[in-house]
Amino acid sequence: MASPTPRHWADKCADLLLAERGNGPFLIASGISPSGKIHVGNLREVLTADIIHRVLSERGVQSRLIFVADDYDPLRKVYPFLDAAVYAKHIGAPLSAIPCPCGGHKSYAQHFLEPFFASLRTLKIAAEPVLASELYASGALLEQTLIALKQRDAIAEILNRVTGKEIEPGWSPFMALCSSCGSMARTAVTGWSETDRTITYTCATCAIEKTAPIVGAGKLTWRVDWPARWAALRVGIEPFGKDHGGKGGSYDTGKEIVAKLFDWQAPFPVIYEWIRLKGLGDMSSSKGNVVSVDEVLDVIPPDVLRYFITRPEPKASLALDPVAQMLNLVDEVDDETKKQRDARSVELSQAGGFVPIGIPFNHLINVWQVAQGSLDTAKTILARTGYHWSSDDALAQRCRYAANWLERFAPDEYKFSLAQTLPESAKQFDAAQKKLAALVADRLAALPKAAAEDIHRVLYEVATENGIGMGDLCRLFYQALIGKDRGPRAGWFAEIIGVDFVCTRLREAAA
Template identity: 45%
Template sequence: MAEITHWADVVADEVLTKDKKHLVATGITPSGHIHIGNMREVVTADAAYRSLVDKGTEAEFIYIADTYDPLRKVYPFLDESYAEHVGKPLSEIPCPCGEHKNYSEHFLEPFLEALDHLGIHPKVYRADELYKEGLYKEAIKQALVKKDQIAEILQNISGKTPVDGWNPFNPICNECGKINTTTVTGFDMDAETVDYSCSCGSSGTVSMVGGGKLTWRVDWPARWKALGVTVEPYGKDHASRGGSYDTGVAIARDIFDYEAPHPIVYEWIMLGKKGAMSSSTGVVVSISDMLKVVPPEVLRYLIIRTKPEKHIRFDPAQPLLTLVDEFERLQANEDANSYDKRVIELSHAAGLCHTDIPFKHMTTIYQVAGGDFDKIMKIVERAGYDAQKEKCIRELADNVGNWLEMYAPPFVKFSVMEELPVQTASLSDMQKIFLAAFSDIISQMDEISGEDYHNLVYSAKEAGSELNSAIVTAMELDPAEMEVNPKELFKAIYTSVLGQQSGPKAGWFLSSLEKDFLAQRFMEASKYRP
């Protein structure tokens, strides 16, 4: 059977047939919370870039924040006072919290911090700075001169006729500061200026350097040419027939004399049953929030394991544990095939913290320790994990603590009761006899692992075992007539420690608790009479 090639390597092989030097670009408009749906674009770009580098290619990786785009509306997460800023470039609007340089930085800065945490390190550009530095000046001149040709391209490919007065350049009004309410009335190539009138009633002149921006369908191909982009992922909305990529290809070729970059079209990430994530609708889980609850390599894995053209359904509650389990099993599989090994390789990145403690086990350790990190470390050492990676263990513990608080379903949560739970009164005689015998046995053992605890409980149903014999003797029954159900014994354990009939994986749970505490609690429960 032929080996499967990972999609990122397929992309790299395809673009290497065109050239041996490449620039991979990605970009997002920071108009709202940048969520894990947006993360798909950046991780996809990073995977393609890493594959090119792995193949010995001279490659660069950039991220462009579209900070010069206008604020489209007052989003649900904004105060109504932002109504006066609708239409202004994001970089020219006040920060919602007052702690950042402007509106766009309010959403961009935490996103860039998240990228660093994910091991993604592109060179970052801000669109407002690129326009103000004059990067687009020549493209603006060409677009203004070839306005009618661009309009014809847009009409022929998109099927939409540009409105009367349409222009590929949007000046920023000197009076109201808005970029989507102006109309170009003329331009001076020598002075490098553009004249405009605005719906606010004013008119004026702006420079081609920072005085406005190209419309999106022209801005995108102009950016390809100005920065030398050769590879770029984008969402399926841009990939529709007659969409912005199709028009971009023609504008890049016919207006800017540039070949469009190799496309990587990706599908949406769906949030549980709520549908596609969107900042404007509020259906989001921000990358920053996700990095609070799950290791960064698992978030990378969420994207890396699936071909870009297939949608991903993500649920941060119970299904998140399944995702983490899948990643951990694949990572631990020494016999994994080359494809799976490549998936894990691309999911890792330099600087990412890693520990050998399974996420699910840490959910048990964390709750047994009550979130106390010193207690967590003692349990980690007792469980035989590498306790030297304290920084990584702390990160994992923080992830688990946040997940338990923010997304964990109720049945996952528990608390070790400081006093004997009142629910112990419901235990049967056999359950109490079992707890007494169990207490005697474990108190005499020097070392006891989670597997030891698990095996001991199951040994109670085997005739002749120490636990079985103790139960038979105490109940004064004929061994042949007595049946011991381990499920009922586990219920006794959880009831006496947690006050509930079920709990986390028994081996991990019991080995996380002090042996002496368990022996005393079980004996106390066995003697309890309401």
């Protein structure tokens, strides 16, 4: 008896959630600090939230999805991708109040958020954006801020006990924003008033002491900010990275702080693993080994990017390989007969508008190169190589992905350009090579039909009969056609180019 398909992680997650937390409605939160390029690794969080949101909707459970951008966080340091001459003076200032690196956006934070929000729309992730800067400015966190200031010692005790780290005597749960220099880097809270709702702080840079309304004068530190947000917004579910989820991590401390001080329960946790970039480790903006979400959406359809993240459990490690894996993923989503295809993941990956075309992506990439950017030529080749497609628009769109993939990610061995005339290297063939070229041409010309397998068989037979390796014969074949030692699989390649063309070219080389 065939074993039943294992239940998708998102279905299991929803089962657990509903058993533990009742029937909703639920607020699902996700978020990020927009301190640098927002990459595919960052996408795992909001997409995990979106998948749970979809599963709950299927079951008729009410839920809302928000994406909190921590744009009120201070700039921590001058990252390697920033100009030190411009950004050193902004350390400690909120990301929402720093100039953008390109000059085209409202702020540093918006510079990174805007393309990301556009990608979320493309991916049909229905997350409502919430800006932390606006959350603080609106006073939404004032109640929790006052409690945190009042209960400073209780929070310090929790942080110390759960993390094992010493909390300094001058520590405050509030980071004051100096109104003179606009930075939180060198300020210290010296007092506060519950009745006036003011904070008193000093700034070492400006050598001042000042009293100002709490709203607009800074924010809670991360470990207090997070539980304060859970309580103020009434967050019920939140995926977060393994750094926050470890023992003594900010979820552990937040869980206790929110229950004891803010009278709310920590959200149902969904911990996810980082996404690595193949061969380059965990993606990290400050390390620079990142592929941004919009870059990936230029080369594969949104459904395919969703599928990449939807298929494995959030806790499973995931590596993005923009070469072989990306080609396979497109086929897995496109082709229902693929063995490794996960139907439930495909279902949860729909971003609207994906039309299967039934053409392997790798084949399309080769066809596109032979067609040299002409959609009509590509169609002629596809028809000749036995493919039929349901929609011209879908095919045209897939060709654009192929073109972009070739431009952005294709390694040299995937790229070729069909030489318009006999390449120089093929003009140097010796007598033995010329004889082989002529022999292959004669045999190919004699084929009743020239499908890839038949062409491959001819090459194999000629190689064997003449006592040379298949590799050597193929090298001769590629030299005549593209002037390189390697190329796409010879049989398939010849089928795409057309046997007539191949024969003519080989005879030229043999002359």
